[in-house]
Amino acid sequence: MFKNMGGRTTNLLSRIVVGLGISGTAVPAASEAQETITKVAIEGIFPPFNYLDSNNKLQGFDVEIAKALCSVAGLKCEFVVQDWDGMIPNLLAKKYDTIISSMSMSAERKKNVKFTNPYYDSPSVFIVQKSSPLKRMQPSDLAGKKLGVTLSTSQASYANDHYNGVERVVYPSSPDLYKALEAKEVDVILEDKLAVYDWLTNTKAGGCCEFRGEDVKDPNYFGEGAGIAVRPDDADLLRRLNQALGTIEADGTYDRINAKYFPFSIR
Template identity: 45%
Template sequence: MKIVSRLAAAAAIVIAAAGTAGAKDWTEVRIGTEGAYAPFNYFDSNNELQGFDIEIAKALCDEMKVKCTFVAQDWDGIIPALLANKYDAIVASMSITEERKKTVDFTNKYYNTPAQFITNKEGGITDTSPAALAGKSLGAQSATTHATYLEDMYKDSDVKLYPSQDEANLDLANGRLDGILADSVVLYSWLNETEDGKCCKEVGEPIRNVQYFGEGAGIALRKDDPELKEKFNAAIAAIIANGTYKKINDKYFPFDVY
């Protein structure tokens, strides 16, 4: 019996040691983002990443006491690149949805804003129901929750998808689209802070459909990195509690996005 007990104890020690050896220390975290989704993430005139996502990520890394580096990645390939180990986390305004949870894990939300339609001021559109927009050309960024919503709910409209939000906005400004569906804050910034945005206006009520737009924006992670998820969740709670989150929020928006 003693021999069996000693063998069992030895096996437990080996298993525990193996588990410890496989754990990551997370002194450095590589963060993937898009760089084409102002004001959340974008490149400035010096080709440096800026925006709400970037500053939140840096604040979280400071709170976790880890070194962070950023990797820019086109939106269409942003999850595959995470799974291919190109980086460790995605901080890019990614909505937490049940469909995405099949592939990646998410932290708690770090902001939550609704979807919104915008149209040209001269277009005469006041109703954004599927029936009212039948036959109209509607744009969205491809591989987004907004694109899925348009394709599912506006089957009688001409839905056009774009590699980036900027390209969709430009086509609306130039009269090649009747309307756009996107994040309300992204559109608010474009409407109020750019010359092109003066063409257009918000139409209809904000859309908060959890089935499509999820529970808010979270940080996407590989499913086999639970320790990193715990670190990020603790850091999100900490920067909200200590006022860092509010300082960043107020720098970008005249309203609370949490």
């Protein structure tokens, strides 16, 4: 949302480029656009949205959406795997052209980049061990407890501002955050609901834990969904991505990708 969706982060991956070699003609474009490489930044450590498989190839919802958008927009795209901390700075430094990596459209991020229309939405949520006595997640309820968040995410910003009286433990990546909860290093974590859904439902380790309390929605921190980021002066790319997004939503492509990863709509 979200952490993104809420935002994601890791310092474990070095940046690599993975060629897509995608082209398409559904949205009219100048012929030179077919020859220009559009570099797409993605984190690669945020399943089921984006991750590296056993063959070191990018997979996931974000990856398939990106491929579909590039095809429809007539863009020849390459993926750049990028640590979350450097996502926006390196976009502005022109090391790639767009970010399609579950980035929530927070007010703070909108100061630096332009976003497309949202391509999915997800609240943030608290997760605890199933045996935890915690029922409510107000700051007073977490007195004396440890709250885990991931570095440089919307969830971390929210916790810093609204739970500043609670001990907060910051982890470099979502997998580290989940391991900490499983190991009871922290009592509760705040995470994007769709992101942690995969861990809770599709891993043995995630069976330890469950959602607890109310969903957390605040557009000042989590924006109005996940969007695709471009540099503020790249109006043409923004337009083409928005047009392509509208096309894949209308022709059923989006729904087919959605159904592959989630048993419910995330639009």
